[in-house]
Amino acid sequence: xxxxxxxxxxxxxxxxxxxxxxxxxxxxxxxxxxxxxxxxxxxxxxxxxxxxxxxxxxxxxxxxxxxxxxxxxxxxxxxxxxxxxxxxxxxxxxxxxxxxxxxxxxxxxxxxxxxxxxxxxxxxxxxxxxxxxxxxxxxxxxxxxxxxxxxxxxxxxxxxxxxxxxxxxxxxxxxxxxxxxxxxxxxxxxxxxxxxxxxxxxxxxxxxxxxxxxxxxxxxxxxxxxxxxxxxxxxxxxxxxxxxxxxxxxxxxxxxxxxxxxxxxxxxxxxxxxxxxxxxxxxxxxxxxxxxxxxxxxxxxxxxxxxxxxxxxxxxxxxxxxxxxxxxxxxxxxxxxxxxxxxxxxxxxxxxxxxxxxxxxxxxxxxxxxxxxxxxxxxxxxxxxxxxxxxxxxxxxxxxxxxxxxxxxxxxxxxxxxxxxxxxxxxxxxxxxxxxxxxxxxxxxxxxxxxxxxxxxxxxxx
Numbered sequence: 001x002x003x004x005x006x007x008x009x010x011x012x013x014x015x016x017x018x019x020x021x022x023x024x025x026x027x028x029x030x031x032x033x034x035x036x037x038x039x040x041x042x043x044x045x046x047x048x049x050x051x052x053x054x055x056x057x058x059x060x061x062x063x064x065x066x067x068x069x070x071x072x073x074x075x076x077x078x079x080x081x082x083x084x085x086x087x088x089x090x091x092x093x094x095x096x097x098x099x100x101x102x103x104x105x106x107x108x109x110x111x112x113x114x115x116x117x118x119x120x121x122x123x124x125x126x127x128x129x130x131x132x133x134x135x136x137x138x139x140x141x142x143x144x145x146x147x148x149x150x151x152x153x154x155x156x157x158x159x160x161x162x163x164x165x166x167x168x169x170x171x172x173x174x175x176x177x178x179x180x181x182x183x184x185x186x187x188x189x190x191x192x193x194x195x196x197x198x199x200x201x202x203x204x205x206x207x208x209x210x211x212x213x214x215x216x217x218x219x220x221x222x223x224x225x226x227x228x229x230x231x232x233x234x235x236x237x238x239x240x241x242x243x244x245x246x247x248x249x250x251x252x253x254x255x256x257x258x259x260x261x262x263x264x265x266x267x268x269x270x271x272x273x274x275x276x277x278x279x280x281x282x283x284x285x286x287x288x289x290x291x292x293x294x295x296x297x298x299x300x301x302x303x304x305x306x307x308x309x310x311x312x313x314x315x316x317x318x319x320x321x322x323x324x325x326x327x328x329x330x331x332x333x334x335x336x337x338x339x340x341x342x343x344x345x346x347x348x349x350x351x352x353x354x355x356x357x358x359x360x361x362x363x364x365x366x367x368x369x370x371x372x373x374x375x376x377x378x379x380x381x382x383x384x385x386x387x388x389x390x391x392x393x394x395x396x397x398x399x400x401x402x403x404x405x406x407x408x409x410x411x412x413x414x415x416x417x418x419x420x421x422x423x424x425x426x427x428x429x430x431x432x433x434x435x436x437x438x439x440x441x442x443x444x445x446x447x448x449x450x451x452x453x454x455x456x457x458x459x460x461x462x
Contacts, residue, residue, distance in 0.1 A: 040412040114191070116145050116156050117222050123148070124158040127180035136164035136178060144182060147223065149196040154221050157193050159183070187236045191229075200230060201237045206451065249293055249308070256314030257287030257438065259445035260324065262300060263452055281452055284308060285445040287315075287437070292448055302326045317442050320425050335431035337442035338363065341422040348414035355405050356415055359422075362398045366391055366433075370440050384436030391433040399426045 122145075140163045148157035159182065166176040186194045203209040211230050218225055252258070260283070267279040282295045282305050297304040302323045309316070313331040318324040319340040327334070342363050349356040369390050373383045402419050409416035422429065432438040 040410065116147065116191075119222055120147075121153075121155045122158045123155055124160055126160045126162065127182070128162055129164065129178045129180045131178050133164045133178055135168045136166050139163055139165045139177075142179065142182075146185075146193040147191055147196050148193045149199045154196070154218065154223055157195075186240060187233070190233065190236070192233055197233055197237050201234055204234060208451070245293075248291065252284065252286055252291050252293060253311055253313075255286040255288070255291070258312060258314065258316050259285040259287070259442050260305070260316050260318045261442060261445045261449060262305075262321070263449055264300075265452065267298075280304070281449070282308065283445060283449060285448055287439070289444050292445075302328075315438055317438070319442055320421065333431075335428040335438070336425050338366065338429055338432075339441035339443050339446075341418075341425070341429055344418035344421050345415070348418040351414040352409070355409075356418070359398065359402065359419075362394055362401075365394055366440060380436030382436070384434075387433040387436070392430070395426075395430040395433055399423070399430070402426075 142161040142163060144159045144161075145156050148155055161179050161182060164178040166178065169176050186197060190197070192200070200211075200214060203214055204211060211227060211234070215225055215227060215230060262280045262282045265279050265281060266276040269275045269277050277298065279296060279298050280300050282297055283292065284295075285292045293308065295305075295308055300323065305323075306327070306329075309327060309329060309332060315333050315335060316324065317335055317337060319337045324334045342360065345356050345359050345363075349360075369386065373386055378386065399422075402423050406416060406419045406423060409419065411417075411420075432440050
């Protein structure tokens with residue numbers, strides 16, 4: 001082989017080798033990306049497993065049950081239940097008249113013939129007219145019986161209205177009948193009185209005791225109440241309390257600092273048997289924790305809280321859900337909850353412990369400052385001054401450090417996602433430190449949602 005031919009051969013061999021190396025490098029790079037993608041998936045699955053384990057065994061450091069549990073079906077008031085058509089029960093009325101020219105005769109009148117159990121203790125109240133009845137003779141009684149409740153006992157509340165006829169006065173030749181007015185009922189023609197209605201409603205919505213379990217308890221006492229009837233009672237109680245809720249909300253508008261949160265809940269769909277849709281409790285708490293308002297909505301879009309927030313003016317603290325930033329309301333300043341940012345970093349520790357631990361350490365310093373302000377019982381001006389001197393420098397340094405650290409992390413890793421959450425919201429996470437009246441997190445309203453979380457695991461739809 002000539003020298004010229006040899007040079008051409010070696011040149012082609014060299015170029016082929018270079019091409020092969022490039023192909024191998026490209027293949028290796030693709031495999032590395034694939035491996036990294038698989039590793040990210042493994043990490044994500046491990047994280048999900050960790051969260052599910054927490055649900056089963058309980059949280060050690062954070063006790064609040066997250067709203068991710070959407071497959072369990074708690075009850076939500078009367079709207080969440082599917083019941084057969086209601087039976088319109090009314091109270092049993094007895095009117096007995098004693099007339100001079102006739103023997104004593106009892107006449108029983110009832111809208112549907114329902115009779116309350118005879119074995120229940122009767123607690124009787126006798127109502128007398130306020131008018132002068134000195135010239136009257138008693139001609140009978142009107143009796144109303146309703147089921148009532150005292151702790152540990154269901155009984156019959158018996159109201160007897162004595163009826164009188166005037167013996168000396170007439171109205172154009174007609175007899176004048178005098179009697180006391182019956183008390184106004186909470187719900188018209190309802191067999192249950194306010195005490196029992198309150199007990200059923202509190203048992204259901206506060207103590208998470210489903211209606212079917214309450215019905216069984218009443219059966220053991222010899223009282224059978226149809227499911228549809230009790231369900232209607234709860235709905236009518238809610239309707240009766242709506243004016244009070246309106247007044248309550250008006251009082252809340254006097255505050256200029258609210259916490260906000262929304263949590264999902266599976267609700268049975270009346271139009272589709274045994275199927276559910278996801279509804280939400282939109283919850284609002286005044287900054288001092290004294291007043292709270294729960295508003296059920298069938299969705300989570302920006303239009304859902306507008307009906308409540310349109311008349312609110314001031315600071316609204318949320319956990320970072322984008323809908324709050326999209327509110328078309330100029331009268332509200334939204335800022336965010338540091339506890340949610342911390343929680344995401346805490347959950348990512350297993351993915352990359354070193355940066356997560358440092359971030360948690362710095363956030364702990366912020367909480368230590370807040371605890372010191374509380375222990376020293378500082379006023380708003382003193383708190384603002386302390387935060388300006390101590391909290392703001394920490395927040396500024398931590399925010400800048402997160403941005404730099406994020407550049408070195410895999411974007412799909414848990415720690416990168418946790419940092420990205422905070423970086424995007426850092427200005428609003430830091431807003432509290434520029435004031436003396438706002439607080440660092442939204443934990444106060446999360447504590448108010450614990451009864452909903454308890455319902456997730458303790459109840460089933462009735």
